[in-house]
Amino acid sequence: MEAPEPGAGSSAVAELAGASRSGDRRATARLLSLVERGGDPADEVASATQAHVGEAHVVGITGAPGSGKSTITNSLTTLLAEAGRRPAVLAVDPSSPLTGGAILGDRVRMSGASEAGVFIRSMATRGHAGGLALAVPGAVRVLDAAGFDPVVVETVGVGQVEVDVTAAADTTVVVVAPGWGDAVQANKAGLLEVADLFVVNKADRPGATDARRNLDLMLDLSTAITRPGTGRPSITMTTATEGDGIGELAAAVAGHLDLLCEGGELGQRREKRRIAEVRAHLEHLLAGAADEALTTEGLQPVQASESPMMAARRLARKLLG
Ligand SMILES: Nc1nc2c(ncn2[C@@H]2O[C@H](COP(=O)(O)OP(=O)(O)O)[C@@H](O)[C@H]2O)c(=O)[nH]1
Ligand SMILES: [Mg+2]
Known part of the structure; x- marks a missing residue:
């Protein structure tokens, strides 16, 4: 089946969604491409899933x-x-100008998972209309509806948007490596507040125990920074290149989901996530309306006596009125 072109209509998208649910990975990949491109087809994918x-x-x-x-x-x-689950990976690289295809380094790093049958998709979001906040939840929805579980989203925690996107997961794992100030940097980037679980990776490197101690100290200093619902985040030491500690991490991830379910926090987090997504769409729609208002009206209606704020209010009344 060919991927429907933008505007091809919802029946083609519904057909793709059906195929994706029955395990057709090419259909899933095509749905993800539609989400990545944004616009009407992305909305159709959202409705179909x-x-x-x-x-x-x-x-x-x-x-x-x-x-x-x-x-x-x-x-x-x-x-x-290997334990019989059906994981999918969404690797988000907001800095990469590439689209659609896998990013070379990640492709190498993920070759083991790929051979084990893990569905892996790299997503470059630079230039995506609406950006990360719209594209990532849409892609997660496609993978979820396709029956993958868990859906793992890898994002560089560098800016507020990236942190927000990852924190929109059910469970957020913050990775820290040994090295001067790594934990401090993570704190500055706002990563400690969103962490449900910590990993100190590169445990084979000198300074790993120090990194762990630093994290512990920071958590001691502020009990307020832990996310609600599941208590103080645990810290797992890993040497990912050797697979050391990965079993413990898998157990910590599963344990966190159990806690979320027991406390009723899972539903609350998902509701918040839905609201954030609606908000992202609303902002996108309003931004579009603002652009349109300014280009069709020009700046003519703005009088010299009128402050920019007054002009904006007047246009807003017209738009929302
Ligand atoms: N020594 C050591 N190197 C590691 C470990 N985990 C990852 N690396 C290396 O660190 C580099 C960056 O890893 P990568 O997974 O791409 O990091 P990302 O940018 O956070 O996705 C690569 O060269 C990895 O091989 C580890 O546990 N120990
Ligand atoms: Mg990476």
Whole structure:
């Protein structure tokens, strides 16, 4: 089946969604391409998959570039696939100008998981209309509806948007590597607040125990920074290149989901996630309306006596009125 072109209509998309649910990975890949491109086809994909979401455990893996997120993701999902699960990976690289295809380094780093049957998709979101906040939840929905579980989202934790996106997972894992100030950097980037679980990776390197101690100290200093619902985040030591500690990490991830379910926190987090997604779409729609208002009206209606704020209010009344 050919991927429907934009505007091809919802029946073609519904057909793809059906094929994707029955395990057709090419159909899943095509749905993801439509989501990535944005616009009307992405909306059709969202409608076609909506009835089938909510089964997957969505796990975010974030941290500084080079901390070992891809290597951990590879080892973790390989282990899960070998245990009979159906994991999928969404590797988000907001800095990459590439689209659609896998990013070379990640492809190498994830080759083990790929051989184990893990579905892996790299997503370059630069230039995507609406950006990460729209593309990532849409792609997660496609993978969830396709029956993958867990859905692991790897994102570089560098900016507010990236952190927000990963924190929108059910379970957020923050990866720290030994090295001067790595934990401090993670704190500055706002990563400690969103962590449900910590990994100190590169445990084979000097300074790993110090990194762990630093994290522990930071958690001691502020009990307020832990996310609600599941208590103080645990810290797992890993050497991802060797697979060491990955079994413990898998257990910590599963244990966190159990806690979320027991406390009723899972439903609350997902509701918040839905609201955030609606908000992202609303902002996108309003931004589009603002652009249109300014180009069709020109700046003519703005009088010299009128402040920019007054002009904006007047246009807003017209738009929303
Ligand atoms: N020594 C050591 N190197 C590691 C470990 N995990 C990852 N690396 C290396 O660190 C580099 C960055 O890893 P990568 O997974 O791409 O990090 P990402 O940017 O966070 O996704 C690669 O060269 C990995 O081989 C580890 O546990 N020990
Ligand atoms: Mg990576």
